[in-house]
Amino acid sequence: MDIMLTPEDRKFKEYVRLFAHEKVTPIAEKYGETDDIPKELVKAMADARIFKLLLPKDMGGEGVRSLLICLAREQLAGVYCPADVTLAMQGLGSYPIFLAGNEDQKRKYLTKISNGEILTTYALTEPEAGSDVSSMSTEARETSDGFILNGMKKFISNGYAADIAIVFAKTPLKNNPKTVSAFILEKGMKGFTVHQRMKMIAPHDIVEFKFEDCFVPKKNMLGKIGEGLKIALDTLDMFRMSVGAAAVGIGQTALDIAICYAKQRIQFGRPISKFQAIQFKLAEMATELDASRALVYRAAIIKDNNAENVSRVAAMAKFYATEAAFRIVDQSLQIHGGVGVLVGSTIERLYREIRSLRIYEGSSEIQRLVIAKSLLCS
Ligand SMILES: Cc1cc2nc3c(=O)[nH]c(=O)nc-3n(C[C@H](O)[C@H](O)[C@H](O)COP(=O)(O)OP(=O)(O)OC[C@H]3O[C@@H](n4cnc5c(N)ncnc54)[C@H](O)[C@@H]3O)c2cc1C
Numbered sequence: 001m002d003i004m005l006t007p008e009d010r011k012f013k014e015y016v017r018l019f020a021h022e023k024v025t026p027i028a029e030k031y032g033e034t035d036d037i038p039k040e041l042v043k044a045m046a047d048a049r050i051f052k053l054l055l056p057k058d059m060g061g062e063g064v065r066s067l068l069i070c071l072a073r074e075q076l077a078g079v080y081c082p083a084d085v086t087l088a089m090q091g092l093g094s095y096p097i098f099l100a101g102n103e104d105q106k107r108k109y110l111t112k113i114s115n116g117e118i119l120t121t122y123a124l125t126e127p128e129a130g131s132d133v134s135s136m137s138t139e140a141r142e143t144s145d146g147f148i149l150n151g152m153k154k155f156i157s158n159g160y161a162a163d164i165a166i167v168f169a170k171t172p173l174k175n176n177p178k179t180v181s182a183f184i185l186e187k188g189m190k191g192f193t194v195h196q197r198m199k200m201i202a203p204h205d206i207v208e209f210k211f212e213d214c215f216v217p218k219k220n221m222l223g224k225i226g227e228g229l230k231i232a233l234d235t236l237d238m239f240r241m242s243v244g245a246a247a248v249g250i251g252q253t254a255l256d257i258a259i260c261y262a263k264q265r266i267q268f269g270r271p272i273s274k275f276q277a278i279q280f281k282l283a284e285m286a287t288e289l290d291a292s293r294a295l296v297y298r299a300a301i302i303k304d305n306n307a308e309n310v311s312r313v314a315a316m317a318k319f320y321a322t323e324a325a326f327r328i329v330d331q332s333l334q335i336h337g338g339v340g341v342l343v344g345s346t347i348e349r350l351y352r353e354i355r356s357l358r359i360y361e362g363s364s365e366i367q368r369l370v371i372a373k374s375l376l377c378s
Helices: 007-031 039-047 050-054 066-077 081-100 103-114 228-264 276-304 310-335 337-341 346-353 364-377
Strands: 120-123 139-142 146-157 164-170 180-186 192-197 206-217
Touching: 007 039, 007 066, 007 081, 039 050, 039 081, 050 066, 050 081, 050 103, 066 081, 066 228, 066 276, 081 103, 081 120, 081 146, 081 164, 081 180, 081 228, 120 146, 139 164, 146 164, 146 180, 164 206, 164 228, 180 206, 180 228, 228 276, 228 310, 228 346, 276 310, 310 337, 310 346, 310 364, 337 346
Parallel strands: 120 164
Antiparallel strands: 139 146, 146 206, 164 180, 192 206
8 A cells, every 4th residue: 555655755754663662662672561551662752753743843853744744653553552642642632733733832731741751631521512512511610810610521532641731611701601612631730530440352542531610821722712522523534444444454463463373373283364354354354444545544644635535534444444454453363363362462452452443533433424424415
């Protein structure tokens, strides 16, 4: 699928592939599966300028291109989940500032995020507002010099390690009680706490935030009152295909280890790779992986060229690639036989890690709705 990439983009992909194998693999071996974000990992990613992908060119960055973010996530996800999630969250927590921040906010936060000096996150989901984000109940009441926030956010990735968070809250207007606005919250603000850390089937820094009469100064509002939902959804549109890219990275690792295992596992006097049943599985896995990669690259290229109908192609990429990666990982586990379900094997870890990609940033059902709506409304 590299045929879809320019020579510079291919060079960048190879650069991240080498970085992931040479610098991230030893960190993955040292820390293993963890609910924490190792500082050593953040430093290595910052030193390799990975977070500069999230910074505009006029601030010394790479210009916030969807394709580069996808290529980086593909390479990182196949090697170490916290590396991929950290790039994703630095993106989800900085893009709203890139989109809607004023000059002071950009200067204060974006450079620090791109240097890995601070970690950020994106807090939209609530206990009673998942797929239906507009039903959120966290509320920001306006005062003379700021806002008082009350409410909860749930499933916030990198929320324990994060120094700041982009938080979306209702700011009801007389004519529209569902109006949403966006805020930059800093850890340490009175009334803003990590309520509890959550345990996932695959370890992940993920928490609930609580806001109890938390005062947020006016200067920490992003954009204008009522622009919050647009900022939230435009950010998800930018990063949706990159979840597909992470799925491609995980799927590629699952296929690579399946080929390797099939060639060396002897049964009935020959490697299992000689059996057509195994060959067919590998052929299907490789085909689905290529189709996923093509959909992801297409969506990212369209997004970078500001073409129309990004929502549809981004939803197709996220939906197909995450569902396909789940099938690929499952087939790889099947090829590994009993070894595949042994706790501690690579494929057992991937089997747990791939699952949540079909749920977050819009579940597969919601992606289908987006695709169908674009078909029926055009
Ligand atoms: C690992 C992980 C990390 C996450 N990180 C973050 C984060 O950093 N920040 C953040 O804000 N959120 C985050 N989330 C939350 C995530 O975005 C939500 O879990 C997701 O949007 C689904 O919401 P829900 O879990 O409440 O499910 P629900 O919305 O309750 O959905 C339950 C089921 O019903 C289906 N469903 C819902 N509505 C419809 C419909 N209209 N038609 C058909 N089916 C429907 C869903 O597809 C799903 O299968 C994370 C979640 C996970 C699992």
